[in-house]
Amino acid sequence: MSARTLPLLFLNLGGEMLYILDQRLRAQSIPGEKARKDEWTDVDRKRVMNDIITTMFNKKFMEELFKLQDLYSKKALRTVYDRLAHASIMRLNQASMDKLYDLMTMAFKYQVLLCPRPKDILLVTLNHLDAIKDFVRDSPGILNQVDETFRQLIETYSCLSDGEFQFIRQTLLIFFQDMHIRVSIFLKDKVQNSNGRFVLPISGPVPWGTEVPGLIRMFNRNGDEVKRTEFSTDGNYVTPQREGSFDLYGDRVLKLGTNMYSVSRPVETHMSGSSKNLASHAKENIAPNPLAKEELNFLARLLGGLEVKKPGGSETGFRLNLFTTDEEEEHAALTRPEELSYKVINIEATQEPGRRAELSRILGELEVAEPRPASSGKGEDLLALMDGL
Amino acid sequence: MYRKEKSIQLKSSSAALYNNLSVLRPPGRQLACFSAVHGPSLSLVSATADGLGFCHRQLQAKEGGMAVSPSFLTQAAWCVLPSRVLLVLTSQKGIQMYESDGSIMVYWHALDIMEHRPAQAVFARGIAAAGGRFICVGTSSGLVLVFDIPPKGTNITVSEVLEQHHDAITDIAAELGQAPDGAGDLVTADDAGTLCVWSTGEEFTLLSKIPASGCTCSSVKLWNGIVAAGYGNGQIRLYEAATGLLRAEVNAHARWIYALDLAPQTGKLLSGAEDSFVHVWKLSRNPDTEDVEIEHCHAECVTDTQVCGARFCDPEGNSFAVTGYDLSEIFRYGRA
Numbered sequence: 001m002s003a004r005t006l007p008l009l010f011l012n013l014g015g016e017m018l019y020i021l022d023q024r025l026r027a028q029s030i031p032g033e034k035a036r037k038d039e040w041t042d043v044d045r046k047r048v049m050n051d052i053i054t055t056m057f058n059k060k061f062m063e064e065l066f067k068l069q070d071l072y073s074k075k076a077l078r079t080v081y082d083r084l085a086h087a088s089i090m091r092l093n094q095a096s097m098d099k100l101y102d103l104m105t106m107a108f109k110y111q112v113l114l115c116p117r118p119k120d121i122l123l124v125t126l127n128h129l130d131a132i133k134d135f136v137r138d139s140p141g142i143l144n145q146v147d148e149t150f151r152q153l154i155e156t157y158s159c160l161s162d163g164e165f166q167f168i169r170q171t172l173l174i175f176f177q178d179m180h181i182r183v184s185i186f187l188k189d190k191v192q193n194s195n196g197r198f199v200l201p202i203s204g205p206v207p208w209g210t211e212v213p214g215l216i217r218m219f220n221r222n223g224d225e226v227k228r229t230e231f232s233t234d235g236n237y238v239t240p241q242r243e244g245s246f247d248l249y250g251d252r253v254l255k256l257g258t259n260m261y262s263v264s265r266p267v268e269t270h271m272s273g274s275s276k277n278l279a280s281h282a283k284e285n286i287a288p289n290p291l292a293k294e295e296l297n298f299l300a301r302l303l304g305g306l307e308v309k310k311p312g313g314s315e316t317g318f319r320l321n322l323f324t325t326d327e328e329e330e331h332a333a334l335t336r337p338e339e340l341s342y343k344v345i346n347i348e349a350t351q352e353p354g355r356r357a358e359l360s361r362i363l364g365e366l367e368v369a370e371p372r373p374a375s376s377g378k379g380e381d382l383l384a385l386m387d388g389l
Numbered sequence: 390m391y392r393k394e395k396s397i398q399l400k401s402s403s404a405a406l407y408n409n410l411s412v413l414r415p416p417g418r419q420l421a422c423f424s425a426v427h428g429p430s431l432s433l434v435s436a437t438a439d440g441l442g443f444c445h446r447q448l449q450a451k452e453g454g455m456a457v458s459p460s461f462l463t464q465a466a467w468c469v470l471p472s473r474v475l476l477v478l479t480s481q482k483g484i485q486m487y488e489s490d491g492s493i494m495v496y497w498h499a500l501d502i503m504e505h506r507p508a509q510a511v512f513a514r515g516i517a518a519a520g521g522r523f524i525c526v527g528t529s530s531g532l533v534l535v536f537d538i539p540p541k542g543t544n545i546t547v548s549e550v551l552e553q554h555h556d557a558i559t560d561i562a563a564e565l566g567q568a569p570d571g572a573g574d575l576v577t578a579d580d581a582g583t584l585c586v587w588s589t590g591e592e593f594t595l596l597s598k599i600p601a602s603g604c605t606c607s608s609v610k611l612w613n614g615i616v617a618a619g620y621g622n623g624q625i626r627l628y629e630a631a632t633g634l635l636r637a638e639v640n641a642h643a644r645w646i647y648a649l650d651l652a653p654q655t656g657k658l659l660s661g662a663e664d665s666f667v668h669v670w671k672l673s674r675n676p677d678t679e680d681v682e683i684e685h686c687h688a689e690c691v692t693d694t695q696v697c698g699a700r701f702c703d704p705e706g707n708s709f710a711v712t713g714y715d716l717s718e719i720f721r722y723g724r725a
Contacts, residue, residue, distance in 0.1 A: 001461050001512075002510055003510060068508060113695070118645070161556075161580065161581065161605075162604065162605055163556065163557065163559075163580030163605040163621070164580070166621065166645065167510065167557075169405070170405050170406060173404070173405040173714060174404050174405070174428045174461065177402055177404060177428060177714075177715055178402055193693065197693055197715070199693055200692075200694070200695065202643075202664065202666070202690060206623070206643045206644075207622075207643075209604075210622045210623045210644070211622070211623070211624070211640040212640065213640050213642055213643050213666075215639070215640045216637065216638075216683060216685065217637065217639075218636065218637045218681065218682060218683065219634075219636055219638075220678065221634065221679075221680075223634070226680060227680075227682070229685075233666060234688070234690055235664070235666065235690075237643050
């Protein structure tokens with residue numbers, strides 16, 4: 001399908017991931033003075049967010065991302081986010097990582113489905129980028145990287161026709177097909193039904209460029225209007241006020257893609273009950289593909305370089321739990337339906353010498369350049385740990 | 390006017406693709422067949438008229454030479470010719486033609502990547518039987534391939550390539566009724582909204598070209614010299630095929646139209662869109678003024694579904710079938 005889809009998929013899913021991580025880190029954070037060695041503080045949260053965003057918007061990474069290419073498989077993409085989530089001192093257990101990915105994907109699926117015009121997917125992406133810029137507003141270096149990507153996004157997509165955008169949207173919808181995981185915040189807001197399907201409203205503003213349904217006009221051979229009739233339906237549509245802005249700064253108008261989480265609205269997922277359709281879809285993914293590892297290509301390897309920074313020793317101190325308790329997380333891991341397992345693939349760097357040299361060079365360039373804040377005791381311990389590796 | 394009847398279950402869900410439902414009702418037989426594209430495969434189901442007996446089949450998109458990336462289907466349609474019925478599948482790699490029950494592939498045409506600009510997507514889309522002898526298939530570069538189909542056997546050849554469109558073809562439709570003189574018997578539509586009306590034969594002739602109006606035309610039908618076109622801005626427009634003149638404009642849907650169908654014996658028009666609605670309209674020609682008229686007959690809201698396929702199940706338009714994105718069933722409706 002469309003070879004221009006991956007940047008949009010990656011940036012929007014990444015944006016949702018950051019919203020969720022930010023909310024969970026805030027929920028679990030303790031004021032700096034009172035925190036024990038293994039508890040989260042505000043400083044830690046900001047560092048984790050900065051590290052992940054720096055990695056996401058790495059120049060080489062973005063260059064690779066924006067190349068014309070097919071979408072990755074679900075497995076391959078999940079591995080990329082696995083690496084991304086571990087780009088800092090934070091650790092996530094499998095169950096929390098699964099839940100994080102479920103939430104990210106269902107949120108973006110919802111946004112793609114409800115976009116009034118296919119072109120509005122770009123507005124959704126800009127909403128995510130606006131929020132990401134806000135996360136790093138105190139770090140001019142990272143802010144610059146995000147702005148660069150902003151520019152590249154506008155350059156790549158603003159000239160595409162509506163038909164091409166619809167093709168991109170259709171490609172995304174195929175990627176999200178058959179995913180019906182129920183998300184608590186969606187169920188509460190009544191945007192998702194108990195069967196996991198999203199509610200599609202038949203009221204509200206029509207897309208920019210569309211007329212409110214109802215009018216029929218008929219013309220004679222000379223082009224004069226000779227008859228006018230109206231029809232009505234259960235729908236209750238209105239004309240939109242204005243179009244969202246595609247500029248670097250501006251009112252996007254569209255709310256899709258803005259942060260819907262807050263500390264007071266925690267998120268839970270429920271595995272969809274009926275597994276018949278899921279099973280048939282999962283089978284297609286599991287079918288052996290001899291070139292599956294090739295698929296987990298440059299992008300994942302690029303991120304793979306950051307594994308080097310993993311702190312040794314006990315990891316529980318830096319662990320983030322996406323569930324309310326450790327017991328809940330354990331239970332989720334044990335009861336996750338087989339067909340919903342992501343089967344993350346372990347990647348080893350290729351043995352080919354030419355590739356290795358290139359990789360080493362790039363891995364070297366991926367060191368996070370920003371000086372680490374030395375104020376927190378935990379930070380110093382971490383650096384000491386890494387020195388010892 | 391229409392009420393919901395028993396649904397037909399599909400083995401896999403329908404993809405969000407234009408015109409994603411095809412129906413075959415072999416004359417004189419009760420058995421109706423339905424097909425909907427899932428993505429990399431096509432779901433085929435045959436049902437008896439009372440909906441009690443079902444037979445399922447899945448057809449896969451043919452991979453290219455190097456099975457590196459999966460191939461996705463863009464559309465599937467039955468093409469009814471006087472001597473035979475073929476099931477045609479279009480994908481990113483090419484065009485597959487099967488016997489009508491999907492049992493044997495009789496022809497494969499690989500798309501020529503070279504014909505496309507480097508940054509352009511490659512796929513085939515838009516399928517119609519035309520002139521009692523041809524099957525026309527569109528491509529993403531705007532070409533329309535005309536295949537000459539022998540009464541039986543596999544000796545299918547490309548007889549002509551039509552080069553009038555500059556944007557990806559979305560849909561192709563043949564005249565379903567009686568074309569008035571000079572009206573042509575084939576219409577092709579593209580992503581930019583350009584429509585071309587042709588006269589089929591040994592050599593196809595372009596009769597009129599309706600210029601793009603800034604909106605994708607995703608679905609098109611031709612009946613008694615009237616072109617019915619569905620657009621991305623939710624409008625249905627009716628044009629005179631012979632002259633290209635606009636005869637009617639309907640603000641029909643609140644979202645992108647994905648499917649149109651026409652019942653040739655009554656002039657009923659069916660439209661389905663992302664806004665969850667399916668509408669039934671009636672086309673007619675005023676005998677005195679020869680003006681084209683369209684009236685609204687029925688609205689059906691398919692709750693929480695983005696409709697991607699809609700077809701009449703009989704030539705009078707007394708029944709129709711609908712499917713939507715992510716749906717593993719075909720909804721059916723019949724005259725109450």
